[in-house]
Amino acid sequence: MKVKLDVGRFNPESEGDKSFRQEFDLEVEEYYTVLDALMQVRDYEDPSLAMRCSCRASICGSCAMKINGTSGLGCNTKIVDVIKKDGTVKVDPAGNLPVVKDLVVDMEPFWSKVREIKPFLQTKGPEPQDEYIAPQQAMLDLVKPVGCIMCGACVSDCTVLEVDSNFIGPAALAKASRFIDDPRDEMNAERFAQLNQYTGVWDCTRCMACVEVCPKGVAPMDRIMTIRDQIINAGIKNTNGARHAEGFASIVKRYGTLDETQLVIKTFGVLNPIVALKNIKALFGLLPVAYRALRKNKLPPVFHHKIAGVSYIKNIFKKLGA
Amino acid sequence: MKVAFYPGCVSKGGCPELYPATVKICEKLGIELDELEGASCTGSGVLQEKDRLLGDVLNARTFAMAEQKNLPIMTICSTCQGVMAQANKRLTDPDHPEYLEEVNTFLKDEGLEYKGTTVIKHILWILVEDFGVEQVKSSFVRKLNDLKLAPFYGCYIVRPSWALDFEDNPDRQQSLEMLIEAVGATVVDFEGKTRCCGFPILTINEKNSVSMVAKHTSTVQELGADAMVTPCPLCHLNLDGYQPKARKQSGISIHMPILHLPQLIGLALGFSPADMGLERHIISTDAITKALKESNPV
Numbered sequence A: 001m002k003v004k005l006d007v008g009r010f011n012p013e014s015e016g017d018k019s020f021r022q023e024f025d026l027e028v029e030e031y032y033t034v035l036d037a038l039m040q041v042r043d044y045e046d047p048s049l050a051m052r053c054s055c056r057a058s059i060c061g062s063c064a065m066k067i068n069g070t071s072g073l074g075c076n077t078k079i080v081d082v083i084k085k086d087g088t089v090k091v092d093p094a095g096n097l098p099v100v101k102d103l104v105v106d107m108e109p110f111w112s113k114v115r116e117i118k119p120f121l122q123t124k125g126p127e128p129q130d131e132y133i134a135p136q137q138a139m140l141d142l143v144k145p146v147g148c149i150m151c152g153a154c155v156s157d158c159t160v161l162e163v164d165s166n167f168i169g170p171a172a173l174a175k176a177s178r179f180i181d182d183p184r185d186e187m188n189a190e191r192f193a194q195l196n197q198y199t200g201v202w203d204c205t206r207c208m209a210c211v212e213v214c215p216k217g218v219a220p221m222d223r224i225m226t227i228r229d230q231i232i233n234a235g236i237k238n239t240n241g242a243r244h245a246e247g248f249a250s251i252v253k254r255y256g257t258l259d260e261t262q263l264v265i266k267t268f269g270v271l272n273p274i275v276a277l278k279n280i281k282a283l284f285g286l287l288p289v290a291y292r293a294l295r296k297n298k299l300p301p302v303f304h305h306k307i308a309g310v311s312y313i314k315n316i317f318k319k320l321g322a
Numbered sequence B: 001m002k003v004a005f006y007p008g009c010v011s012k013g014g015c016p017e018l019y020p021a022t023v024k025i026c027e028k029l030g031i032e033l034d035e036l037e038g039a040s041c042t043g044s045g046v047l048q049e050k051d052r053l054l055g056d057v058l059n060a061r062t063f064a065m066a067e068q069k070n071l072p073i074m075t076i077c078s079t080c081q082g083v084m085a086q087a088n089k090r091l092t093d094p095d096h097p098e099y100l101e102e103v104n105t106f107l108k109d110e111g112l113e114y115k116g117t118t119v120i121k122h123i124l125w126i127l128v129e130d131f132g133v134e135q136v137k138s139s140f141v142r143k144l145n146d147l148k149l150a151p152f153y154g155c156y157i158v159r160p161s162w163a164l165d166f167e168d169n170p171d172r173q174q175s176l177e178m179l180i181e182a183v184g185a186t187v188v189d190f191e192g193k194t195r196c197c198g199f200p201i202l203t204i205n206e207k208n209s210v211s212m213v214a215k216h217t218s219t220v221q222e223l224g225a226d227a228m229v230t231p232c233p234l235c236h237l238n239l240d241g242y243q244p245k246a247r248k249q250s251g252i253s254i255h256m257p258i259l260h261l262p263q264l265i266g267l268a269l270g271f272s273p274a275d276m277g278l279e280r281h282i283i284s285t286d287a288i289t290k291a292l293k294e295s296n297p298v
């Protein structure tokens, strides 16, 4: 079959505009992956095309790239599955990381964030005489996060990292959950305190991009949501994020549906002077927003009505201990 | 066609123009609405953060109500659609029938039971799949060929794909573009169309949230778009309501009207901008109104 590879290239040694697009018309086999096609280009058309790869079997994690704008591994994406109607496949270097050359990106920002969460087991007491014993189930629960191959596809597609490179990001947070949920690790309090900060778990938008692109089913966002809940359950509730989650639940429990005004009040802690003071800038920032909404007659109604059968909703919450 | 209508909180709250616009176009298109009065919030992914089972029970309750009426659910919000679709996949997982049984135990008191048969569809999908673009087009009286429109889907109607049945319904991933073309307008395609609007972190990290608004609206402005179209009222809240802040924060002079999908369909169906509540937007839609005056009848 024929395919046109449309490759986003970058040559640091060229003068002026260092990035350009180049198209390669190839004859490939039905079973070819995007990586196979790229290697054919490198071997027969243009040996200067730079890329990373090693295992060719989704194990080493070195071939993450953007394929038709979405991140994934070149070696587990078949051409037939992604070829567009016009016969092209668009390939670009991974996003949210600096490009070194062509499809090769600098992974240092990725690794430095993983290092930040201290990705190793830490204990507090004296070391046990023999091995650390961990229950079987606890290890089974870790299978998914342990499966991470550190490819960076999730980081490449993260919508928060697109606007804020300080966000710790999906891979590091999934890695953190791997140690939080490991019964042998004894640093949860420290880990929670770190991840509760700005740039930590609360900054995720829940966009699901990382869940969608991860080739190993790690589902980083699900891990992030679990950490959020663990943080709240540990009694750490001093963030707008925690107040938002708890406020949301309490409003739905009471009314059955959401009241946006009450949620803002709860999230910004308006009824608690100390919290409100911390959010004072944000609260003042709301004034022009509210004024504009008022002028356009689109402020939510002041009195929020309860839905029919709300007592059943309340009971469901109670039964589930929420 | 008759549907169990699930309007969601925002179409009556922060985007009060959406609910009446939807009701009007449905009447004209022949979609009979049977509103699910006692339905709760879907949890919008926030409740699921704390307790997935709780979210699934609340959604199963809504699905059971629609099942009793023997009607498909129609949503008008990408977030509601996605959260319900995810819940329904878990509840109808053929490998874990015991999960539905467990969930149903919480619905017993109210005399409800979900059997797992309810279909949930956003109006966007209903128009493209149940009606078909040609049939929708046959109801249009106006051709909006002067408009250049950028699609903006909202995360949960494009991800995660395991919940959205794209394989059986491949048009879903181009549905918005198909409808923009159907009204006679030109599609302004851009990669940001499936990214995040930033709304979920608006009260948590406003700077990042507003940066997202600035990024998407300024990108399509540069590409020559007259407006963006979205099937998600939460995206609308942020892209429209926080555009003034985005302008300030980014220093770019952005002016990008944001249309709800039902409003766009309504304009093509011959409704006036006032009928569709366009004057209730934060970002003025005057340019659209003007283009409309110069538009051609079909």
Ligand code: SF4
Binding pocket: A154, A157, A158, A159, A160, A161, A169, A170, A203, A204, A205, A206, A207, A208, A209, A210, A211, A220, A221, A224
């Ligand atoms: S869900 Fe959160 S961590 Fe994952 S890509 Fe989206 S913003 Fe990033």
Ligand code: SF4
Binding pocket: A147, A148, A149, A150, A151, A152, A153, A154, A155, A170, A171, A174, A213, A214, A215, A216, A217, A218, A219, A220
């Ligand atoms: S979580 Fe998935 S996508 Fe992210 S680095 Fe690990 S394997 Fe790659």
Ligand code: FES
Binding pocket: A052, A053, A054, A055, A056, A057, A058, A059, A060, A061, A062, A063, A064, A073, A074, A075, A076
């Ligand atoms: S080459 Fe090793 S993961 Fe693709």
